[in-house]
Amino acid sequence: MRRALTLILLGAALTAQAQVPATLAHARDLAAIPGGWLALDKHALRLVDAAGSERATIAVRGRQLDVRADGDGALALVVDANAERPIPVRVDAAAGTLTALPALPEPGYGIEAACLYRDAHHLTHVFTVAKDGQADQWLLGAGQSPARHVRHLALPPHAQHCRVDDTTATLYVAEEELGVWAYRADPEGAPLRRPVALAPPFGKMTGGAGALAVLPDGLAATDGKGKLHAWRRAGDTWRAAPVPRIDAGALASGDGLLARTADGWRPVKLAWAAAVKPAAALPIVVPRAQTASVARAGDAADDPAIWLHPHDPAASRILGTDKKQGLLVYDLQGRQTQLLEAGRLNNVDVRQDVAFGTERFDLAMATQRDENAMVLFTIDANGTVSEAARLPTELAEIYGACLYRPKTGGLDAFVNDKDGRYLHYRIDRDGGRFTAKVVRRFRTATQPEGCVADEASGRLFVGEEKRGLWVTSAAAEEEAKLTMALPVGGLLHADVEGVGIYRAGTRSYVVVSSQGNDSYVVLDAAPPYKVRGAFRIGIDAVAGIDGTSETDGLEVTSANLGGPYGRGMLVVQDGYKRMPDGPQNFKLVAWDDIAKALRLD
Template sequence: MKYSLVTTLLCSLLPIMGCHAQKTTTTTVNINPLFSEPAFSGKQGVMLSGEEPKWLLTSESKGLLLLDQQAQPLSRFNGNFETLTMRENVLLNEEQSTLIATIDNEHNTIKLLSLKQDNTFTLQSSLPFEHSQLESLCLFRQPLGDISLFAVDAVGEVHQFIIYNAKQQHIDIQPIRSFVGVPEVQGCAVDDSREQLYLVEGNIGVWQYDANPESDPMRTLIVAANPFGQLQGDISDISVTAEGSVWITTPENQQLHVIQPITGLYQSITLDGLTEPETVNVTLHNKRFQAVVFDAVQDSYWQVDDLKNIVPQKLLKTTTLATISADVQTDPVLRFGDAADDPAIWVDQQTPANSLILGTDKRVGLMVYGLDGALLQSLEIGRVNNVDVRQHSSINSPLNTIITASNRTKSSISVFELDEQRSVHHVGEIATDLGDIYGLCMYQSDSGSYVFVNDKDGRYQQYRISATKPNIVAKKVREFALPSQPEGCSADDRTGKLYMGEEDAGIWQIDAEPNPSAQASRIADVGDILKDDVEGMEVYHGQNASYLVVSSQGNNSFVVYGLWDDYPILTNFRIDMDLTNGIDGVSETDGLTVSAAALPGYPQGVLIVQDGRNQLPQQPQNFKVVDWRKVQALIEQSDHVN
């Protein structure tokens, strides 16, 4: 049968909507009854893709029901189910399947099922949920093909799990993170293409979050219900189509609404003939939207065959960065929050396996780890921010090593040594007159051992360390400034150049020798690739060339510059999760370090980075170790490398 469908173009509820006028149009579409059965107690349905239409429905009494194009049952999976989320074209043991997640109401568990092409259901896993009563689920296909699941409970907590390993083509359940969502959630959905999670708070509106596991759970209200916005009635459900259109239902006024974040379109669609359209699932087939709506009063499913007056969005072109994964991660620091900051590496030239990773915990002090990531020492000497190390025959200490760190508790430079047993010892402080000491890096040359420290006001100071025993002897030999706040820096001992990051502007270079007439010059600007804040950086000396690796914190990536004419960008990449080894990706990196020294398992050395969000599972921050060969492989693909 046909019903009248009234479409209203409303003014923008929020800036994302992007319209300014109000216009009302009326059109007619096909709305057909799809399925009903006495005491079926349905809730959610979805149309599957394919040449012959199929529908998947939930029922509290009959479980999951698969229907053919005549709405006749093809197969069933028994149980008491209401919630339904799925992703098609999932390879499980080289067989194409539809992956389904639903809530088992009887046992408060998450059921993961596969629906094969022969229409049979297979239970892949049953995940007990002990946090609270489950309310909503939604799946997210991540950029590299892995699939994660958002589970929202009755107290508003959102729990994200990895459930599918695309590389291994099997179910792999690992907790990623948890965060506070919305109370009494009515529904959730994910836009895979834009990596956006949507949660419905019925009487408030729809909240948008970043779905990426390495993101902060910041939220934006994209549509608000009265009295907070113009939308009339509580929202009961949400669906997102492949190109990013967001669809919501308001049962009180029998309306379906569509929001297009890219085009700014907002439309309200009145579904005449339905009493209480509680849930909706919209799919895009052959460039046309088709919806399955469940009417709670009539306990029946309905099909909206053609929403032809609504044009699908064109997806924005996005640049996909190359990704690599970490090989080892350190133990987490002691507490949650912004704590871990900057790493350095001491190489044991006699027994490389005994090399040490030094990492700052800016709430506690200096941490010392083995190459396997295990914590070996904790030196609680104050809020140390950045750390660096130099090894040189001219350094008068047991292992010809000096370690320094910027100490924000004392506005000083903390100095450390290594003993014969490879234990780190704090030997004292070098006082500075900086008001807010911040970044630090070291430089070694024939003229001595130097430390550069900076202040948030842009000032740099350079100190020469002449001795550490019996007392520390140090002298300030130079001071200069960048226009605004710096932090990360790295000195190239071979060329005598100091590279400095100005967080909001770019990368600078100046002579590292204490020449008072030397002038700094900017060699790289923030932009599309290098995104502020510019954070940690370090020079890597390869067999044939030298590079500068920089943390591009604004887009959770790393940029590699060639240290030759014009400083070309050779590659930029992200560090993604390694599900097989249970190591999460890297984001919000502050400090980093590199070493070209051959180490066990790392013949070309390592890249070590701070991880601002340590997930899989959620833990305090830590440091990640990457085999340099992975970075070098990306560099070799550059047009600037001969």
């Protein structure tokens, strides 16, 4: 029969030389907390002080104990083996109390493994894993608030244990008979899986894996025979580290490692170098609202634009493309007001009060990928959008686009192809119909997408996905000489996707989607294009709005849209809709929150 194994994280205040009270020698699971210990046995979860005296108990036939420190106390998680439900427990070490918080909803399966994760925003999550690999991620509510379901996952079958390294947002799962896997713990973004150590013939870990413990920049585990292993992380790989030969029934780690042997819990001496100091985390802002999801599943939503109501800012509209259906229109509360089934639309942009002689229009333009065409839409004074024209282009794979109003009047459109070609079109009116002709051509070396024209300065910013953000003149009569404003590297990670301009008075910023690390970079829109910082968009746990990841398109305005948007709004496409899982949508962020996070003027 396979051994029951456990790994436990010690508090940083304790070392491997910490003496476990004799009264806890037979505890199945153990966790250090400030001033004492939490111990789990067949009958109860027990709070024990440093001298070994029991201070509080919760009767439960529990398993899978995990803990996160909270000031002078802790938050613990234990699985009720009878009810098959995880129970969070508030630990007050000073008062000597254990308080069971509301249990998570029944997952609909027997729980083989469960563990905690504290994210960069200091929110606490729970992972639950079934025998067949079904898994879920939950966000714990504050106090007596119920937990929210974040997402479903597919994890290995026969999971023996799981632990999360909060610093690197890595979920480790021990698969019986096979080994240890590393997953992405952050719910945003594409799921990632990498092997840490596997059993033959794939690796050298005999008999798979059982218990796990997170070490600084690494991991400890026991194999199927109870032998101890440890690995040091090096980027996306893990290298075996020397450990003493020991048969362990359970482990605990922190500044050191404890092992439960036949003689009880004892320290394990590891020659473990100090952890590499992690890079400073980017500031997190939370969305104020989100739109309804698009109707199509998968990679569908792509790019937003903002139309400003001429008299009532609160009646403004957000336009968003669905690459599988058409153009969606939302109000500022995120409610869908229109759907125009115009086909596979990619990028969209808006310009208002565009003059063609005596005629004036509010116009949106989107690229139509099936027809390699530009689709023009008119927007009336009430924010109602109507298709007005389809203008063919010379491109073979039309992709990104943006609009520009020359000082001489009319409208220019920049559209690009995946091969790097840019066509600069002049849009005009002839006999009551919209027309378009090419007035300039240029190209990037590799695939572009997002672009934005700054009409105040006459500059055009062009995103090249793998290389960075370029700038050139937006004027048709000038040479389109591309100058690098911000290369990929540092804060900007490929792919470079959505680009927007924020202008308020004499200050203007470019906002760029740094898709490779799910963040947004802000830089000055004037030379030398100084970078002002970067931020991520996180979870609003109270409102139940998830964060954002893999953003394709974005738009920003400095217009006073009322309420929290007094200094403007950023709208971004969200590549993974969570809380709950669903089709993609767009998130609305108050510019004031961004300005405070980055200390902008």
